[in-house]
Amino acid sequence: MKEPEVNLELALEHGLTEEEYKTICERLGRTPTFTELGIFSVMWSEHCSYKNSIALLKTLPRSGGRLLVGAGEENAGLVDIGDGMAVAFKIESHNHPSAVEPYQGAATGVGGILRDIFTMGARPIACLNSLRFGALDDPRTRYLFEGVVKGIADYGNCFGVPTVGGEVYFDESYKYNPLVNAMAIGIVNTNRTASAVAKGEGNPVMIVGSSTGRDGIHGATFASEEISEKSESKRPSVQVGDPFTEKLLLEATLEIIKEDLIVGIQDMGAAGISCSTSEMSAKGKSGMDINLDMVPLREENMTAYEIMLSESQERMLVVVKKGKEERVKEIFDKWDLNCEIIGYVTDEPLLKIKHHNELKASIPPYDLVLGGGAPVYYREVKEPEYLKEITKLDYNEIPEPECISEVFEKIFSSPNIASKNWVYEQYDSMVRTNTVVGPGSDAAVIRIKDTQKAIAATTDCNGRYVYLNPKEGTKIAVAEAARNVVCSGAVPLAITNCLNFGNPYKPEMYWTFKKAIEGMGEACRFFNTPVTGGNVSFYNESPDRAVYPTPVIGMVGIIENIDNVTTAEFKDTGDLIYLLGEDYEEIGGSEYLKIQHNTVKGNIPRIDLQTEKDLHNLILELIEKKVIKSAHDISEGGVMVALAECCIINKEKPVGAKVHIPVKSREDFSFFSESQSRVIVSVSPENKEAFEQIASKSFTPYTFLGETTDKIFSVNDQYQFKLEHLIKLYYSSISEKMNIG
Incomplete structure (x- = not known):
C-alpha cells in the first residue's frame, strides 16, 4: 500500500x-x-x-496517606492495607465507544480496567460502575441502556469477577452521550507488585x-x-x-x-x-x-x-x-x-x-x-453566564403540593431514586464468594480471603450539583463517597476519579473543570483521601448540548474487622430511629424540584467539610462499639426517601417505621431537602443510653425520629404507605419503563 x-x-x-x-x-x-x-x-x-x-490534575493531592505509588505512575493506584497487602484500584471511561456500539463499548471498558489491575500483579476481586443515560421514555436511550448493561454483565460474568456496586442516573443532558465509567479493585502482596x-x-x-x-x-x-x-x-x-x-x-x-x-x-x-x-x-x-x-x-x-x-x-x-x-x-x-x-x-x-x-x-x-x-x-477560562440565572430561585414562588403522598410516590419511583435491580440482577455479584454487601446498599463490601479485613467501595457524583456549582458540587461528590464508605463501617483510604466534561476549548467548560478540580482537591486533602489516578474524558458533547459536568469519585475504605460491616436496612421491629446531622431545607438542584416542578435551579446544599468529618468520626465510633444496627446516608430525595429505603432495601424482610420528621417551614421542603452530612441510624432499645451518651459528646446534632414497626411506613401521623406498595414502586419502576412497547 x-x-x-x-x-x-x-x-x-x-x-x-x-x-x-x-x-x-x-x-x-x-x-x-x-x-x-x-x-x-x-x-x-x-x-x-x-x-x-494535566496541569490542573497536578494540583490534586497525589501522594500521602497509605499510597504506595504516586498518582498516574502505574497502571492503577496502590494503597497499603497492612499485613503485607495492598489494594489496587482504578476507574476509567468508555463513553464514546458506548455511544456508538453500547455492548462492545461497555464490555471492553470492563476488560480494559481489569487489565490495569492485574498488570499491577493484583488479582481482581470486584468491579463497580457509574452510568449516565438520557430519559428512559426515549427509545434510543433504552437501546443504549440495555446494550451497556448487557456488555458489562457479560464481560464481568464470563471473566469471573463480581460486579458489586455502582450508580445509574438518568437525565436529558446525557441523551446522546451516555457516560460509562468502569471501576475495578484487586488485592496484591506488596512484595509481588509489577x-x-x-x-x-x-x-x-x-x-x-x-x-x-x-x-x-x-x-x-x-x-x-x-x-x-x-x-x-x-x-x-x-x-x-x-x-x-x-x-x-x-x-x-x-x-x-x-x-x-x-x-x-x-x-x-x-x-x-x-x-x-x-x-x-x-x-x-x-x-x-x-x-x-x-x-x-x-x-x-x-x-x-x-x-x-x-x-x-x-x-x-x-x-x-x-x-x-x-x-x-x-x-x-x-x-x-x-x-x-x-x-x-x-x-x-x-x-x-x-x-x-x-x-x-x-x-x-x-x-x-x-x-x-x-x-x-492552560486553556482560557470564563465563568458561564447561565450560572447567574439558574442559581436565582425564589422559593416562595414554588407552589406547595396538594398531596404530599403523591409527590413522595412520584419521587420514590423516579428512575434516579428507584432500585437499580433491573441492572444489577444481570450481574453476578456473588462469584468467588467474597461479596459481603452487594449492589443496592450505600457501599459494596468485599471480604479479603484468609483475613478479618474487608474493602468497602463506592462510586458517587451528582452531576446536577456540579452543573449548578462546580466546586461545591464536586466537594459533595467526595463527601458523599466518604459518607457511604463510612456507613458500611470503613475508614476512607483514597479515591480514583473519572472526570467527564464537555469540550475544554470552550472557556466556560474549562472554568467548570478547573473549579471541579479545586473542590476535589480541597475535599480530598481534608479527608486525607489522596487521588491515586483515574481518567479524564473531555468532549462529552452532542450537537445539542454538553452533558452535565460529572466528576465521578470512586472511593475505597478499609474495614479492619469484618464484624463491623454495617448495612442500610432496618433489622427488627421495636428499634429506635435517629437522624444524625441537621436539615436546612435545601432543595436547590434536588430530585424534588426536577420531578415535581421540572426545574434544575437554585443554590445546591452547602457542604462543610469539618461537619462531615465529625459525622464520620461519630458513625465509626458507634459502629466500633456495636451501638447501632444500621446506617444509611441521606442523599437524593431527602429524608423521607431515605427512611422508606431503610424499610425495604431488604425486600425479603421489610421492616416498617413510624416516624415524625421535624418541619421547619414547609413539609415539602423538610421532607425532600437534600441537606448534606446526614445519616439515619437504628438502635436497639437496650443501646439507647449508650447511643445518646456517645452522640451527645460528639459535634454532630441528633434527632429522635421514631421506631421501627410492622408492615407500614408512617410519617407524622398523616402519611401512611404499605410496605408491599413501596416495594412495588421501588423495585418495578425501571423494569416497567424498559418493557415499554
Whole structure:
C-alpha cells in the first residue's frame, strides 16, 4: 500500500493542530513518516496525553496517606492495607465507544480496567460502575441502556469477577452521550507488585495475549472529539472484547509476576502498541527496537501504521528478564495464548519501529508521553453566564403540593431514586464468594480471603450539583463517597476519579473543570483521601448540548474487622430511629424540584467539610462499639426517601417505621431537602443510653425520629404507605419503563 504524503493537511485530519505538527517536525528535525504521524496523533490525543488537564490534575493531592505509588505512575493506584497487602484500584471511561456500539463499548471498558489491575500483579476481586443515560421514555436511550448493561454483565460474568456496586442516573443532558465509567479493585502482596517499566539493555520485549487486528484503530483519537452524526461511521473504532481470553491472560500474567520473570508489564489499551512501547520506555529512560513482523496478526496485509495503532483487546507488552524467555513462553503456551518476542530494550532512548525490513518510525519515547514531551495547555477560562440565572430561585414562588403522598410516590419511583435491580440482577455479584454487601446498599463490601479485613467501595457524583456549582458540587461528590464508605463501617483510604466534561476549548467548560478540580482537591486533602489516578474524558458533547459536568469519585475504605460491616436496612421491629446531622431545607438542584416542578435551579446544599468529618468520626465510633444496627446516608430525595429505603432495601424482610420528621417551614421542603452530612441510624432499645451518651459528646446534632414497626411506613401521623406498595414502586419502576412497547 502506498502511504499518503505527510503534510499539514494530513496532520489536521489526524486531530493534531498546526502548532503541534510544527513541533513534531522540529523535534524530529524532519517531516514525520506516516507511521510516526499516526503514533504522535494518538499519543498526543486528549485521551492519552491529558494535554488540556494535566496541569490542573497536578494540583490534586497525589501522594500521602497509605499510597504506595504516586498518582498516574502505574497502571492503577496502590494503597497499603497492612499485613503485607495492598489494594489496587482504578476507574476509567468508555463513553464514546458506548455511544456508538453500547455492548462492545461497555464490555471492553470492563476488560480494559481489569487489565490495569492485574498488570499491577493484583488479582481482581470486584468491579463497580457509574452510568449516565438520557430519559428512559426515549427509545434510543433504552437501546443504549440495555446494550451497556448487557456488555458489562457479560464481560464481568464470563471473566469471573463480581460486579458489586455502582450508580445509574438518568437525565436529558446525557441523551446522546451516555457516560460509562468502569471501576475495578484487586488485592496484591506488596512484595509481588509489577511495574509498567522497560529497562535493561538486551531484555526481550514480548507481546502476549490475543492477536492484533484492525479493530479500535484511532479509538483514542475518536474519544478526543465530540459525538456527532458522523460518529456512527466510527464503528470500526470500537474494540471487540473476549472475556474468556482475558481470564486466561489474567492467570498467565499473575504466574509470570509470581515467578519473578519480568522487568515490567503494561496493558495495551488506548493507542495499543504505540502507547505501551513509548510509556514503558520513557519510564525506564530507555528505548526499544521493535520488529512488527513478529506481531501475531489476525488480518492480512496490515501496515505498520495499523499495527501500531490497533486497539485489539486482551493484549499486554512484557519486558522479560534476559534468559527467562523460554519459561515465559512455556507459561503462555500452557494457557493457549500468543507469546512472541517482538523486540529488545536498548539503552539509547529511542523507539525504533521496523516493518518488512524498513524503518517506519524512530522517535524519542519521552517526546510522546504524558509528563514528558507531550503538549501541556492552560486553556482560557470564563465563568458561564447561565450560572447567574439558574442559581436565582425564589422559593416562595414554588407552589406547595396538594398531596404530599403523591409527590413522595412520584419521587420514590423516579428512575434516579428507584432500585437499580433491573441492572444489577444481570450481574453476578456473588462469584468467588467474597461479596459481603452487594449492589443496592450505600457501599459494596468485599471480604479479603484468609483475613478479618474487608474493602468497602463506592462510586458517587451528582452531576446536577456540579452543573449548578462546580466546586461545591464536586466537594459533595467526595463527601458523599466518604459518607457511604463510612456507613458500611470503613475508614476512607483514597479515591480514583473519572472526570467527564464537555469540550475544554470552550472557556466556560474549562472554568467548570478547573473549579471541579479545586473542590476535589480541597475535599480530598481534608479527608486525607489522596487521588491515586483515574481518567479524564473531555468532549462529552452532542450537537445539542454538553452533558452535565460529572466528576465521578470512586472511593475505597478499609474495614479492619469484618464484624463491623454495617448495612442500610432496618433489622427488627421495636428499634429506635435517629437522624444524625441537621436539615436546612435545601432543595436547590434536588430530585424534588426536577420531578415535581421540572426545574434544575437554585443554590445546591452547602457542604462543610469539618461537619462531615465529625459525622464520620461519630458513625465509626458507634459502629466500633456495636451501638447501632444500621446506617444509611441521606442523599437524593431527602429524608423521607431515605427512611422508606431503610424499610425495604431488604425486600425479603421489610421492616416498617413510624416516624415524625421535624418541619421547619414547609413539609415539602423538610421532607425532600437534600441537606448534606446526614445519616439515619437504628438502635436497639437496650443501646439507647449508650447511643445518646456517645452522640451527645460528639459535634454532630441528633434527632429522635421514631421506631421501627410492622408492615407500614408512617410519617407524622398523616402519611401512611404499605410496605408491599413501596416495594412495588421501588423495585418495578425501571423494569416497567424498559418493557415499554
